Amino acid sequence: MLTNPLLQRALEGVEQGVTSRETHDKVVRAGMKAIYAESTFQKLTAALDRGGDIVDQAAKAAILIMAGLQEKSRGTLQPPDMITGGMALMLDILDFLDSAGTIQVDNATLEQATKTYLNELLPKFGLTPQKMDEVLGSVQETLSNPERMAQYQQSLKGGSDGAA
Amino acid sequence: MGLLDAVGRGLSAAGYGAGEMFAKGALIDTQNEAETQRQLRLAEFKATEAQRMLAAKAAQQQAILGGSAPAGGLMMTEGENGETGAISVDQKRIAQLSKEFKIPEAAIRHDLAYNGGKGISKMLYESGKPNVQIHGGVAHDMKNLEPGVVPSVSTSTTGQTTAIERGPDGKPRVVVPEGAAAAAALYKGIEAGSKSASTLTKVYNPETGREEWKTEAEVINASRPGAAAAPAGGRPAGPEAALRTQMTGGMGGDPAAAKREIEQSRASLVNVKDEGSRQLLTAHIADMERQLANMGAGPGAPAAAPRAGGPLAAGPSAAEKSAQDARAASEKTNAEQIAKDVAEQRKTIIMADAQAPGMIARYQQIGKLLANVDGGVLTPGGVRLASAMNSVGIKIDKNLADKEAAAALGNELALQLRNPSGGAGMPGAMSDADRNFLASMTPNIAQSAAGRKQLIDARIAIEERNRQVATFVRRYEKKYGRLDNDFFEQLSSWSQSTPLFGSK
Numbered sequence: 001m002l003t004n005p006l007l008q009r010a011l012e013g014v015e016q017g018v019t020s021r022e023t024h025d026k027v028v029r030a031g032m033k034a035i036y037a038e039s040t041f042q043k044l045t046a047a048l049d050r051g052g053d054i055v056d057q058a059a060k061a062a063i064l065i066m067a068g069l070q071e072k073s074r075g076t077l078q079p080p081d082m083i084t085g086g087m088a089l090m091l092d093i094l095d096f097l098d099s100a101g102t103i104q105v106d107n108a109t110l111e112q113a114t115k116t117y118l119n120e121l122l123p124k125f126g127l128t129p130q131k132m133d134e135v136l137g138s139v140q141e142t143l144s145n146p147e148r149m150a151q152y153q154q155s156l157k158g159g160s161d162g163a164a
Numbered sequence: 165m166g167l168l169d170a171v172g173r174g175l176s177a178a179g180y181g182a183g184e185m186f187a188k189g190a191l192i193d194t195q196n197e198a199e200t201q202r203q204l205r206l207a208e209f210k211a212t213e214a215q216r217m218l219a220a221k222a223a224q225q226q227a228i229l230g231g232s233a234p235a236g237g238l239m240m241t242e243g244e245n246g247e248t249g250a251i252s253v254d255q256k257r258i259a260q261l262s263k264e265f266k267i268p269e270a271a272i273r274h275d276l277a278y279n280g281g282k283g284i285s286k287m288l289y290e291s292g293k294p295n296v297q298i299h300g301g302v303a304h305d306m307k308n309l310e311p312g313v314v315p316s317v318s319t320s321t322t323g324q325t326t327a328i329e330r331g332p333d334g335k336p337r338v339v340v341p342e343g344a345a346a347a348a349a350l351y352k353g354i355e356a357g358s359k360s361a362s363t364l365t366k367v368y369n370p371e372t373g374r375e376e377w378k379t380e381a382e383v384i385n386a387s388r389p390g391a392a393a394a395p396a397g398g399r400p401a402g403p404e405a406a407l408r409t410q411m412t413g414g415m416g417g418d419p420a421a422a423k424r425e426i427e428q429s430r431a432s433l434v435n436v437k438d439e440g441s442r443q444l445l446t447a448h449i450a451d452m453e454r455q456l457a458n459m460g461a462g463p464g465a466p467a468a469a470p471r472a473g474g475p476l477a478a479g480p481s482a483a484e485k486s487a488q489d490a491r492a493a494s495e496k497t498n499a500e501q502i503a504k505d506v507a508e509q510r511k512t513i514i515m516a517d518a519q520a521p522g523m524i525a526r527y528q529q530i531g532k533l534l535a536n537v538d539g540g541v542l543t544p545g546g547v548r549l550a551s552a553m554n555s556v557g558i559k560i561d562k563n564l565a566d567k568e569a570a571a572a573l574g575n576e577l578a579l580q581l582r583n584p585s586g587g588a589g590m591p592g593a594m595s596d597a598d599r600n601f602l603a604s605m606t607p608n609i610a611q612s613a614a615g616r617k618q619l620i621d622a623r624i625a626i627e628e629r630n631r632q633v634a635t636f637v638r639r640y641e642k643k644y645g646r647l648d649n650d651f652f653e654q655l656s657s658w659s660q661s662t663p664l665f666g667s668k
Contacts, residue, residue, distance in 0.1 A: 029198055036201035045209065096202065100209045 002095040004105050011091045018084045027077065027085030031065045032092060055109055058097060059116040062090035063124070079125050090117050221280075265291040266307065300328070317341060323351045345432035346444035349425065353448075356421050360384065366478040373481030384418060422456045506647050510637060517634030520627040526556045527627070531620040534570050534613065556623075570616060577619040578609055581626075592656035593633045594626075594664055601665040625664050 002008040018024040034040050047064075048057045066086035070077045094113055098105045122128075141148070258276075262269040267287045275283040295306040300316020313330040320326075325344035331337035360380040367378045429449045436442050480488060530552045553559070553569075558576045581602045594602075602622065609615035633655065640651045 032198040032202060036198060036205045038205075041205050045212075092202075096206060096209075099206055100213060102209075102213065 004095050004098045007091045007095045014084050014087045023081050027081055028088045031089040034065055055113050056116045058093040059090050059113045062086045063121050065089055267291055324348045340435040342438040343441050345436050346441050349429050349448050375478035377478050422452050426452045510647050513634050513637050516630040520631045524624050524627045527620050527624045534616050574616040578605055581622055592652045593629050595660045597663045598665050629664055
């Protein structure tokens, strides 16, 4: 439970989008344990000090934690869970700094942190802005082309038939 | 990456070995543990942040105070009330600050020890701010005032301004400020001129034989042919040169004052140092000396004589005074005589009023006796009639026969009535018509019974009128306090309009 209402609402939004709540919780708990372990925490605070904007640094710290977790998981931690789990950790770090009085979190702060988080994290999965545009363009093209849309729907139908 | 290693160590310390993280499913009860760790780190973080802020503040103060920090940097200690904030600073620097800004060392140390040095900036501000106070007309910065003589300027009630300054020997020295002597002389001259122009004095005028009022300036200037009179009101105005001229002209009537002024100005000249004031004062002395010479008050000059003539008499001449005294004495005597006459007349009126009832009764009795005599029934009427007549002041022989006595009575009454000044009636009580009526009575009116009755009636009417007059007197005195000639004028006027015998 975060103390800042804005961050708490954002966290609830993130949690609504998770595919597996159980996995998400595990990732977040593991991340928190890592963040607030004495040895990690000192490094993190030092990194916050050295960096530029502390809000950006908080977002980057969450990504680093998730990177550590992924390494420890030996590839079992899937990207969607990493993204939502990292987002939850970022919100937790922001709430921590807000509680300590280091920053005051408002909509602009949250927007800045989220933007930094996504810009730093997505390329690690090979999702550059250009690639995102290509994907979106492909989706757009499929949606606007009835022939391709029919093929797409057919493929979905065939897939689900096969699964069944 | 160091941080990643640290994260790895953190995860290992948290019980997550490689590959165990999810496979193990051993995340039970980590929520509370993570929360506990988070709260612990939050508390530590807050404390660290607070210390960082204090350190930053101390560094700022250190930068202000200068000097090098003692070994170990700024030393945070605990104050009397447990607050953190005492700062250890180079002791030499404190002494230097104390001397430079005139702040007691103890104040700086105390502020550093118990106030975290927060009051030092205020001390510096107060130290730099001048403390200007005015003493003796001179503004001093009390912070830079040295012990000893404090310069001051004072002006006496007579307009003499002096200054006290520190002499070369450090002792007080009295000096005349620049322009002070000239200004004082100027004002004094103006005052003297104004006073002589507005002060009146009595001067004897041999032409009129009277003492007359003159201003002192007029009297003095009268001794100087062609001398200008003082300006109206004796209050000259204008630039300094004009003032000086007018001033000396106004006061110039008094040689003694001019001499005193010259002496004072010369004495002041000794102490005046600035050239401007010396020149002004020298010019003033020259003016005064010139005026003194014009007054004729120089050595061997004749004494000033008052100028004859002038409209303002201070009093009457001896002859006028004598005549006035005589008039006053006469008026006084006259007033006294009038008062005496009025008093006597009042007395007569009051007495007549007191006697009138008795007199009326007696005349009525006499009238009855006469009626009896005339009717032949009075025996021995002569004696009784004579007795009755005596009671009203008419003397007749009691040995006379009745008819003869009656005739004698009539004669006497007629005689009295025909001559009011003989006592019949008060002054103003009868009209001219009444007096004419009485005077016109024929001598033989007493020879007939009817004539005698007419005489008796007239006599009674006069007594009644006396009573009326007395009533008027009392009313008049009640209204105006006392009798005077106005009363008799009013009485006379009333009598003229109300005759006693007008209808007879």
